[in-house]
Amino acid sequence: MGVWLRLLVFGGVSLRGCGGACVPLGGSRLLICRRQFSGAESETLKQRRSQIMSRGLPKQKPIEGVKQVIVVASGKGGVGKSTTAVNLALALAANESSKAVGLLDADVYGPSIPKMMNLKGNPELSQSNLMQPLLNYGIACMSMGFLVEETAPLVWRGLMVMSAIEKLLRQVDWGQLDYLVVDMPPGTGDVQLSVSQNIPISGAVIVSTPQDIALMDAHRGAEMFRKVHVPVLGLVQNMSVFQCPKCKHKTHIFGADGARRLARTLDLDILGDIPLHLNIREASDTGQPIVFSQPESDEVSYIYKYVFKFIFTRYILFDI
Secondary structure, eight states, X not given: OOHHXXXXXXXXXXXXXXXXXXXXXXXXXXXXXXXXXOHHHHHHHHHHHHHHHHTXXXXXXXXXXXXXXXXXXXXXTTSSHHHHHHHHHHHHHHHOTTSOEEEEEOOSSSOOHHHHTTOOSOOOBOTTSOBOOEEEXXXXXXXXXXXXXXXXXXXXXXXXXXXXXXXXHHSXXXXXXXXXXXXXXXXXXXXXXXXXXXXXXXXXXXEEOSOHHHHHHHHHHHHHHHHTTOOEEEEEEESOOEEOTTTOXXXXXXXXXXXXXXXXXXXXXXXXXXXXXXXXXXXXXXXXXXXXXXXXXXXXXXXXXXXXXXXXXXXXXXXX
């Protein structure tokens, strides 16, 4: 494990062992931690647990210097969530050039932001010993991908992942940001809950294809945010239709209007449809996001701008 990873995971974290007895099990030795409680101690422990549970969710603490946090999430991977998050950040900056925008890649196991934003290298440390984001296209970016080799797998258990997420949230010098877009990992697990419960979030954007399998997980993702009291701004229907570049025939490869039906079920807005288009894929792979590289494209960039313009005009929570 490199120096950056040791600092990220273990820096400032106290790791303590516990006493116990080693018991043979199938030729190996199993460490068991045991403690005997008296009746009075057991009752005290129960009362303590009840007090903790009655407090509800942990108290949210804003990220220093960040005014608004928008999370882009999906229940399933491979639906274009990271591409949407990148283009959302760029659209936010393009829509209001006076606003400062940041992009946080919270997908520890599969970071995509470095490649999509054409960024490489390790972050420098500020005078206050905080990591400084890397900058491109006017967007301040932070990702686990800056701290590990591009092809290196992260074989981590939950405790290490949560420690890394906490440091990506709290030990980055964002300066003064009007918007921080967070590219969440797929699913509804520890990372999603930790981010949602520990920082105030202005709203969540759910990304899904029209396919039924993807919509099932998108439904779970929307319900998770509701349970932790995060406003769901609406759904983006990605890869909604493919148009043949030669004959212009349109094919709904993943089904038609599935996300619209889910939005009606959840009483949410559809923020817009994004087509399955070659230019979007090529722009992401080359690190030149479509909103930046082809801002006048009627078939592609206009749709992104329309989708995210809807957020600005519909939700006053983004008025700063």
